[in-house]
Amino acid sequence: MADQVGRIGPFIRMLDLPLVQLVPELMQLRIRIEQELRRKDFLFVSEEMTKLYNESDPRRGAVKGSDPFELGKKFKKAHADIASAGRCLAVEESTACVFHLMRAMEAAVRDLSQRRHIQLPITPKTTWRGLTGQMDGKIAKMPENTVSLKRKKNRWEEARANLHHVGSVWRNNTMHPASSYTPSQARDIYEACRVLMTSLARL
Incomplete structure (x- = not known):
């Protein structure tokens, strides 16, 4: 195709070239372009999703290692799955x-469990209830003798409750082969996880 463009270039620069000489070359260029395009497969991304796709793909300009949730240095092991x-x-x-x-949320749970000095053995058979349940005892023992400590403990209790809810509604079902989600459901879950992980990052 490049050679076709090269032949047309001089013709275009000749302003007095008769149209009858230029048209055949343009027709050939069109044919070559169509032939090249037929050899390619194109992925369609809707206009409303283009920004998200670009922000999630390093090949499209996203910073490698970053994530659309903008968590910064928090939950680094979750960033790749969030982008995916x-x-x-x-x-x-x-x-x-x-x-x-759900993989990203598991990474967040591991991170939070380490901060509460909990060892969480996560396997395909591990339920989310089992993971969050191990946090209960540690959170219950957190001090609350000042307003600041009470607020901190409340934030952890809220985080554990939210993680349990996510696990019960989505995580355990997602790991089952029969589970599937519609685009609308996926958008809702994506936004819910974004809000939750952003709040967890502030703990």
């Missing part, structure tokens, strides 16, 4: 999106 979830959501791979979100 964004790309999947943008191309309507809804179940894959939720799967990556």
Whole structure:
């Protein structure tokens, strides 16, 4: 195709060239372009999802290691799955999106458990209730003898309750082969996880 463009270039620069000489070259260029395009497969991303897709893909300008949730240095092990979830959501791979979100949430749970000195053995058979349940005892023992400590403990209790809810509603079902999600459901879950992980990052 480049050679075709090269032949047309001089013709275009000759302003007095008869149209009858230029048209055949343009027709050939059109044919060559169509032939080249037929050899390619294109991925369609809707206009409303283009920004999310670009922000989730380093090949499209996103900073490698960053994530659309803008968590900064928090939950670094979750960033790759959050970005993958964004790309999947943008191309309507809804179940894959939720799967990556649950992997990201697991990374957040591991991080939080380490801060509470809990060892969480996570396997495919581990339920989310089992993970959050191990936090109960540690959180219950947190001091609350000042207003500041009471608020801190309340934030952890709220976080544990939210994580339990996410696990009960989505995580345990997502790990089951029969589960699937619609684009609308995936968008709702994506936004819910974004809000939750942003709040967890402030603990």
